[in-house]
Amino acid sequence: AQTVTQSQPEMSVQEAETVTLSCTYDTSESDYYLFWYKQPPSRQMILVIRQEAYKQQNATENRFSVNFQKAAKSFSLKISDSQLGDAAMYFCAYKVTGGGNKLTFGTGTQLKVEL
């Protein structure tokens, strides 16, 4: 069974600084997707970034980028120039390719952004 682990229950970052959220996963599959979702206080889940396992290049979306290490089964999220609006719960998620859209989520990291 696939598992997703986020070892940081909480993280804090100063506004305009950079923070990295960690995620590791366990799978026997070779073809899959990895995602980072943001859940603000409104509880609406928002896709931040995705990575296809077959791509070696790390995904980037504006201030958000990932460090995908397939051999190590690691998928960290880097947020640059942190903003107050980045404060939220962040979930790492995994989906096997072809497996419908069944997502396996990590336990989440609560990110606080301080002035």
Added chain:
Amino acid sequence: GAVVSQHPSRVICKSGTSVKIECRSLDFQATTMFWYRQFPKQSLMLMATSNEGSKATYEQGVEKDKFLINHASLTLSTLTVTSAHPEDSSFYICSARDGGKGWTEAFFGQGTRLTVV
């Protein structure tokens, strides 16, 4: 991005009654929808996969007779919590996949906070 609307956003019901939660894809057709449950400060746990025109597939440990799922059209799935009890109080979230897209992004509803008193 595509919009998934979930209704109601909050509901309070008495113990022993049933409550229905709706999940609609507003601007795309969703052959598959997913229902999650989230306890406070915890992760999303998949309850079931809802397939249009067929029976839902439930995750291990989820009671089929308690959490009834109906996916009667390509834009609507419903979750009915039957004979609700206080332990059913939770945050329920649906998601839907836009089958027309080349890769599989899941769009989420706003969630429903259920409180059973």
